[in-house]
Amino acid sequence: MALTGLFLVTFLVAHLAGNLQLLDMSPEGQRKFNEYARFMTTFPLVKAVSYLLYFSILFHAFDGFLLTIQNRKARPVKYAKENAGANRSWASNNMALLGTLILVFLVIHMKHFWYEMHFGELPIVKDSQGQEMKDLYTIVAAAFTQLWYVALYVVMMAVLAFHLLHGFQSAFQSLGINHARYTPIIKSVGVFFAVVVPVLFALIPVWMFVNR
Amino acid sequence: MGNMKLTLKIWRQNGPNDKGRMENYPVNDVSEDMSFLEMLDVLNDQLVREGKDPIAFDHDCREGICGMCSLFINGEAHGPGRGITTCQLHMRKFKDGDTIYVEPWRSAAFPVIKDLATNRSAFDRIQAAGGFVSVNTSGNLVDGNAVPIPKDDADKAFDAATCIGCGACVATCPNGSAMLFTAAKVSQLALLPQGRPEAKRRALAMVEQMDKEGFGNCSNTGACEVECPKGISLEHIARLNREYLAASVTKE
């Protein structure tokens, strides 16, 4: 759980770095993004890492479900009254729900962009060398002219933020890393990461919608 | 006597196989100086006088050291208040006219014996799986000061050793996990040189027994640490995770 979770965290950084190129909506920026997308879908090392990523998402989700089922069984009779707010954060209490929402979003998200890029009929444009490449940019830009899709994206980034708010520091504790000097730092970095990364992700569709 | 009137909603269950249900009990004459258990004594006295079945609940020392008292009160293990057991909870924490929910520890591994009394012998079996040091006591005692132990380590080991095995951590945990208890019992020995020779075996065996008993999996919500009457720290869970991971990858 912790290892796959942390790997997904590093993936978020890489994915965000790629996505931020979308903010440049000039023809030059569009071409750069499409070249980047081609690189990400063809370069062998990236492909190898992407298989590790698919595996991590599936393992993380599967293990999360399995643990949640076991945990439900560990308390067959529920409390008539439970004051969860007295001793734990809302995020930590709802990791399975938050994770399931992320998983549902991932399916929609990958159908729209990943599936289209790999198997869809995309418009073709020319790169800087004059070679043909798929125009993923136009697909993304078209998706983000729809208000509902932008709204879904923003809400889901909030869900991700809460998942990370608990998850980031939790992963270190699961790996046995708890130290008087370093744990406060890990917790602060975790909160910073959980807020900044989803906000930047959410900024992209909002920006593209406003400038459509 | 006292001047508070309360309504108690108490879990009644005739035996391990009974389904159980919440029942309402009015109690009058509650003094704010009573402990929660004394208030239940008053209620039971009332029930016995009326020829009814008194409510079974666990208790022993009534001074916060034995770990026998339990009770999930108004949605929290040992009720409101921090660093206390139910026998140390006083009625001044409540107001006249309050409705108070009283439930047993709810865990698949702590079956209800009757009403609010649960069987916590799962903890004994975790302890027996490795929570000890094997020393030869037949006349070859070593002088205590012959083995130097850093003060910080000794302090932390003692902190872990204050766990009274009450089970509030399990009752509170949304996953019904027994990690805080098991971590305390592993840590109190893992931190001391006398505990090192068997450390690997201990971590593996105690975690295996914990899982076998049907406790849930820790997801680091930290609820146990908040509700633990002895303030056992999550640091000990991290230590157990370290001990367990290291033992898992190096075992033969």
Ligand code: HEM
């Ligand atoms: C971008 C996607 C995701 C990231 C970055 C992520 C990250 C993390 C991290 C770092 C943890 C803490 C691990 C630990 O405490 O050991 C965690 C826990 C968890 N995740 Fe995710 N996660 C993601 C998606 C998902 C999905 C799709 C699910 C689907 C069910 C999920 C379910 C869970 C659950 C149930 C936990 C708590 C389990 C536990 O701590 O034992 N997550 N996640």
Ligand code: SF4
């Ligand atoms: S760790 Fe705390 S809550 Fe858990 S059994 Fe020990 S004393 Fe009770």
Ligand code: FES
């Ligand atoms: S009765 Fe002993 S700790 Fe409460």
